[in-house]
Amino acid sequence: MAIKLCVCSTKGGVGKTTLTANLGAYLAGLGQRVLLIDADVQPTLSSYYPLASISDKALTALITDGETGSTVSTIDLSSIELGESEGALDIVLSDDPDGALQNWILHTPDGRVRLRHILSEYDDIYDVVLLDTQGAVGPLQDAAVLSADLLLSPIPPEILSAREFARGTLGMIDRLKPMAALGAPVGPLRGLLYRMDRTADARTIARELRRETYEPSKGQITILETTVPATVAYRESATRQIPVHCWEPRRNGPTASGAETMRALTGELLPHLEG
Template structure:
């Protein structure tokens, strides 16, 4: 099972949108995907309609070490896509984990309970520095960080997310390696000149980095993402072809490119999404 955290210490960069749509695409590719919503503002938990809602969620899983799938895993209407709901609206988990001896390693120690049932665990996190975010990263084998192409976002990346990763380095002494970080340019308006300059600068900045890279895939600023969220559908299902007016790829092409770049081992299955079905 691959474990991927979608992270940023800055809010509003599209973490939940990326997590929901990446999970939806990979489920349509035939993979077994589990979403874990660790954001106290549970947007991911309400993105997809549920065919079954579990009696418990992320709070019981983390606070009580509860891994009984019948109690904590909800089922979405997207076949193959399950969800552990966010139900910590009072942010009790942060306090609990700060004082627990295994706080930052709690989720990592629970992973074996989910490995037999899923190919991928996608974790949506808070848009702020927290012990929950640190816990999610230390449980992951890959971190994906959406970043909007604006100067303030680039500064926050260095001041927040990159600083957090550097502060996790001491865990290497315990045999726990912080995950590699992949930066995803999101909400991109290719027409703006400053957008292109910032993208170029980011790529040059991390060109020689060993554990950080900027993905080739770019997620455009597209109304299709808003429509998909309103409908509770993965965006690749509602925009399967690029329009004649735009040169940029369709949502289906974009999400496939992102999924293949992150998970090349599943390229064949990902490439088949949308080949034999019409828009749902």
């Protein structure tokens, strides 16, 4: 059965797409069959890596018609240099720039929960399904969140992002809890400190998040020990359309932080994959 992991936040610009793309490529490098789903009206993930083939259909057909195979495009693994991996890295592209899909989900009785049931059709095809979402509350984000077994939220260690995580994300979880009655319970949430620098302010905010978010969430939120450092390598690798764990060894040698970070993150989120 494929693991469905949704990268989400109620705040934009926190690093969801970069995290989704790099985690997906790292898992493919481990030999996993990975499907990325770009559930954002701004199709940044759709153009993050070069494509080997492009399907005629995309996210809209996946959700509205339950089209699975015909909506999957193929990422060019040779271009992003994953080496000898036998894994796969495919993607369902975003195709809803005007937000029509949002309205369809809103006005369809099972709109918010149907994606969860549709994704079960990938269980024999993929090992991991990663969903990237928009940085705003809405029906499309709800559908992606409710389709997942596990939620991952990047949190920059600055006060506005920390407050929005504690307020907005907890509010989202509480709002969607009733969907469990329709067979779509909200999965556990893991917070990931993202663009962590070495300032005292960042350390203070990280400490407060780890202390404050556990109690009000009644265990639904856990702040991971892994942190993503503030480094230019993520921007540089995105420019070159290759994963950070493939790019950094060229610059800094085999112990580069991108590979170490992805290894640590995978070990915490999906320990059985790292062995």
